[in-house]
Amino acid sequence: xxxxxxxxxxxxxxxxxxxxxxxxxxxxxxxxxxxxxxxxxxxxxxxxxxxxxxxxxxxxxxxxxxxxxxxxxxxxxxxxxxxxxxxxxxxxxxxxxxxxxxxxxxxxxxxxxxxxxxxxxxxxxxxxxxxxxxxxxxxxxxxxxxxxxxxxxxxxxxxxxxxxxxxxxxxxxxxxxxxxxxxxxxxxxxxxxxxxxxxxxxxxxxxxxxxxxxxxxxxxxxxxxxxxxxxxxxxxxxxxxxxxxxxxxxxxxxxxxxxxxxxxxxxxxxxxxxxxxxxxxxxxxxxxxxxxxxxxxxxxxxxxxxxxxxxxxxxxxxxxxxxxxxxxxxxxxxxxxxxxxxxxxxxxxxxxxxxxxxxxxxxxxxxxxxxxxxxxxxxxxxxxxxxxxxxxxxxxxxxxxxxxxxxxxxxxxxxxxxxxxxxxxxxxxxxxxxxxxxxxxxxxxxxxxxxxxxxxxxxxxxxxxxxxxxxxxxxxxxxxxxxxxxxxxxxxxxxxxxxxxxxxxxxxxxxxxxxxxxxxxxxxxxxxxxxxxxxxxxxxx
Amino acid sequence: xxxxxxxxxxxxxxxxxxxxxxxxxxxxxxxxxxxxxxxxxxxxxxxxxxxxxxxxxxxxxxxxxxxxxxxxxxxxxxxxxxxxxxxxxxxxxxxxxxxxxxxxxxxxxxxxxxxxxxxxxxxxxxxxxxxxxxxxxxxxxxxxxxxxxxxxxxxxxxxxxxxxxxxxxxxxxxxxxxxxxxxxxxxxx
Numbered sequence: 001x002x003x004x005x006x007x008x009x010x011x012x013x014x015x016x017x018x019x020x021x022x023x024x025x026x027x028x029x030x031x032x033x034x035x036x037x038x039x040x041x042x043x044x045x046x047x048x049x050x051x052x053x054x055x056x057x058x059x060x061x062x063x064x065x066x067x068x069x070x071x072x073x074x075x076x077x078x079x080x081x082x083x084x085x086x087x088x089x090x091x092x093x094x095x096x097x098x099x100x101x102x103x104x105x106x107x108x109x110x111x112x113x114x115x116x117x118x119x120x121x122x123x124x125x126x127x128x129x130x131x132x133x134x135x136x137x138x139x140x141x142x143x144x145x146x147x148x149x150x151x152x153x154x155x156x157x158x159x160x161x162x163x164x165x166x167x168x169x170x171x172x173x174x175x176x177x178x179x180x181x182x183x184x185x186x187x188x189x190x191x192x193x194x195x196x197x198x199x200x201x202x203x204x205x206x207x208x209x210x211x212x213x214x215x216x217x218x219x220x221x222x223x224x225x226x227x228x229x230x231x232x233x234x235x236x237x238x239x240x241x242x243x244x245x246x247x248x249x250x251x252x253x254x255x256x257x258x259x260x261x262x263x264x265x266x267x268x269x270x271x272x273x274x275x276x277x278x279x280x281x282x283x284x285x286x287x288x289x290x291x292x293x294x295x296x297x298x299x300x301x302x303x304x305x306x307x308x309x310x311x312x313x314x315x316x317x318x319x320x321x322x323x324x325x326x327x328x329x330x331x332x333x334x335x336x337x338x339x340x341x342x343x344x345x346x347x348x349x350x351x352x353x354x355x356x357x358x359x360x361x362x363x364x365x366x367x368x369x370x371x372x373x374x375x376x377x378x379x380x381x382x383x384x385x386x387x388x389x390x391x392x393x394x395x396x397x398x399x400x401x402x403x404x405x406x407x408x409x410x411x412x413x414x415x416x417x418x419x420x421x422x423x424x425x426x427x428x429x430x431x432x433x434x435x436x437x438x439x440x441x442x443x444x445x446x447x448x449x450x451x452x453x454x455x456x457x458x459x460x461x462x463x464x465x466x467x468x469x470x471x472x473x474x475x476x477x478x479x480x481x482x483x484x485x486x487x488x489x490x491x492x493x494x495x496x497x498x499x500x501x502x503x504x505x506x507x508x509x510x511x512x513x514x515x516x517x518x519x520x521x522x523x524x525x526x527x528x529x530x531x532x533x534x535x536x537x538x539x540x541x
Numbered sequence: 542x543x544x545x546x547x548x549x550x551x552x553x554x555x556x557x558x559x560x561x562x563x564x565x566x567x568x569x570x571x572x573x574x575x576x577x578x579x580x581x582x583x584x585x586x587x588x589x590x591x592x593x594x595x596x597x598x599x600x601x602x603x604x605x606x607x608x609x610x611x612x613x614x615x616x617x618x619x620x621x622x623x624x625x626x627x628x629x630x631x632x633x634x635x636x637x638x639x640x641x642x643x644x645x646x647x648x649x650x651x652x653x654x655x656x657x658x659x660x661x662x663x664x665x666x667x668x669x670x671x672x673x674x675x676x677x678x679x680x681x682x683x684x685x686x687x688x689x690x691x692x693x694x695x696x697x698x699x700x701x702x703x704x705x706x707x708x709x710x711x712x713x714x715x716x717x718x719x720x721x722x723x724x725x726x727x728x729x730x
Contacts, residue, residue: 005564005574030580118579175577175603176564257601331606344607346625349656351648353619355551357587358643393585397645467580 006179008172011143012082012110013038015150020185022077022105023055025065027437028466029084030119031173032112036082037469052187058463060472061408061437062087066094066109073105073163074200076191078154082110085126090408090438092129098163099133100210101200104193106154107163114170115297116328119465121388121407123326125297130165130274134214136221137165137274138230139250143177145230145272151182160220169296171251171328218275226279230272233280234264235287244316245288247271247281249301252294255334276301285313292337293317296329356396364524365391367496368429368458369401371504375512376401382425382512383418387411387439389431390464390526402429409438416442416451425454425512432459433471440484446517447485454511454518457481458496460526468529481519490514496522542572543596544694545605547624550616551641552589555682558707559614560591562686566695566703567595577603586643588620595694612692616682617641618653618665633662635689637681639669664688671725680722687726697727 006014013035016024026036039056043049055072059065062083069081081091088095088111095109111126130137138153140146149166157164193199198206225231245267248256253270269284271277285291293302293315302317316322316337323329323337332342359366368391376382386392386402387410394401404414411428412435419426430439435457446453459477463469473480481491492507494500504522511518546563550556560576567574578591594600610628615621615636628634634657640650657663666688672681683704690700704719 003568005568007578034580171577171603174580175575177575177600177603178568178573251603254601254603258606261601330604331602335606342607344626345630346628346660348625349622351619351652351656352622353644353646353648355586355588355620355644357552357585360585390585 002181003178004181005176006143006147007034007174007176008140008143008146008168009034009112009174010038011147011179012150012166012168013042014179014181015147016078016080016108017042017049017054018182018184019106019151019154020078020187021054021080022187023069023072024080024082025055025057025059025068025072026082027059027062027065027087028463028469029062029087029112030466031114031170032082032084032087032110033466033469034173035080035110054187058470058472062091063094066091066098069107069109070094070098070103073103073107074192075105076193077105077188079105079107080110081107082112084120085111085113085124086120086122086407087111088126088129095129096133097202099135100202100207100214102161102210102213103157103163104191104196105188106157108150108153108157108166109163110166110168112168112170112173113297116170118170121405123297125300126165127167127274127300128298130167131300133165134218135162135165136160136224137167139167139272139274140172140230141250141253141270141272143172143175143179146172147179147181149230156224160217160224162217162221167250169251169328171296222275222278225273225275225277228273228277230270231277231280232270233283234268234270236264236267243288244290244292245269245284247284247291247293247295247301249293249295251296252329252334255329255331256294258331259335259338259340271301276304290314290316292322294323294329294334294337357393358396359390359393360527362527363390364460364496364522364526365394365458367498367501367504368456368522369394369399371496371501372427372429372456372508373399373401375505375508378509379425379512381423382427383415383423384427384429385411385414385418386428387430387434388465389434390460391429391431391458394429408434409442412439412442412446412453412455415453415455416446416449419452420449424452426452427512428453428455430455430457431464432457432461432473432477433463435477436472436480440480443481443486443517443519444484450516452515454508454520456508457519457521459521459523461523462526462529464526464528468526468532477521477523481521486517486519490516490518491521492519493521493523496524542694543598544594544612544692545610546593546595546693547605547610547613547627548591548593548615549613549620549624550589551620551643552585552587554616554641556589556591556616559682559686560593561707562683562700562703563593563595563693563695564703565706566699569702570695570699572597572695573599575600575603588623590624612689614685614689616668616685618657619648622653622656631662633664633689633692634660635664635685635692636666637668637685638665639667666726668726672722675718675721675725677718677722680719683719683722684726687723690723690727697729
């Protein structure tokens, strides 16, 4: 027995490797990043993996990643694609349609949701996407389950012929526990389906057929759920007459256990695989008068049980206020929902001040914002649309430099819309990785309409916020902008350093005054990746 | 045996290394553990925390319930206070005394110490000075772990092995430095 301490993310990564993975394709996003990083690291350090041509790569965005994974599955190999919850929005076109075609080689898609928004713009619950696409969803309650679900999930995916969505949350992704690993399986050979026919051609006539097949498959998916060892009905030794039955999904099961260290006093249905296991649910409902639903994220199960009108079955949870509607579940919240008292002998003293994250000392984004803020002062109506990355921290003091942060790439497109509406000057601040993820198409729109915008691509040559993963076009941002059609006279580069402060101000001012599309690329490597490279170099000496 | 530990500090101070050493020691001791940590946005100079739970029985929740932490180990004195609602009545705070002031409204030092005066069980140490005196300025977090070691429920020799295994990759010198730091924190030679 090989027991190791793994983060949830690492357990998933190791399980995929052990299940005979041939390729992981992802875009970094907290809290999913460590899965792909772990596999990359394994490929670099484990001889047998290095020689097995296991692909572990960062892609331009989640959509390109998921489609690449589909190509590998098409060829018969096992594949993984990992993203944060909002990343699945980007990949949604591919995701919804992979559910229509089905797969060949086993495919697991990991969505790492972020209830309580530890580092995200929203707390969407991607079990909804699983439901929407009508495919099986796994929701592990602990790291061992995460490992087992992935290890065995590939077999299930291949047996059913469909991808499986693995939904984790920040807490699962970034919590460590002992995990028992299993023997590594060999990779699948290349094995294209001889009888694929029209399977992967979603022309309307065939898509209608594929959808009928997907609908027909639901029975099998439900059966898999009802027979899943991850779904389990617990009945107390002395069954209560009527009373409250509890449904605990994923991590919520642990919080429930925490509050009943000596065993449950209620009938409990643990759900870690979807669709909701109907058979066990019926047994629970028959034994109880009321149901309490504990789930991390949206009231997905609760809404399905309650129905729109809420007539019939008495269901408690996030919708009736038994649990807070938003935010991550905690053992305390579950305790309160169970009607038990939460006792804290000590409170937080009033003097304790908030300590928000900040841009690192010496970061190039700082120099950009300092210069930008100086120039912006000269324009009463200036608006700065920004984006997703470390530079979003420019919203906080001392900078307070930006007016928006919506989704990957929205800085450029919003700046264009606002400029069309008459905002002047209308600026965008975006990072290099975010630009290649979803900013390039927006820039093309700007060029095509000759929008009066200044776009600052603050290039730190990495994907910084997630810890310094490869950026898709390091060293090529200028060439891309030129290729998209930005006029070379208004495509400027500068090194964001104190000594170039006046020069940077001058550039910004000039390009604001130019009535058309301007791009300034302040380029200096992230100080964190720079320091890390220096350390690695020293070690090698 | 069950020990619930809150680790606190400011992003970059090294609380995760402390967690890693305790985790390794717990695993060697055949104990169950869960350790929840913070990655991503909160790392950059913001407050960071980790919940570490060790037990001889399987651990259910990754998070520690309110009022049940046995120790708060903090690399920053104000940060320890942020997690007081987790501390049980007779729990201990083991903290670095030196503040990390990267915010404009950081409270006065005397106000922070007044709060510590109200608490029954605390160890407040200038671990950075101790580490410097040892010639191991980068091991102040391990000094702090040493100071907290009597409350972890893990044998000191197991913690020493944890240090060996976590820092082993960095060479014998780094291991020795950190063992020295651990012993100094624990008041051992």
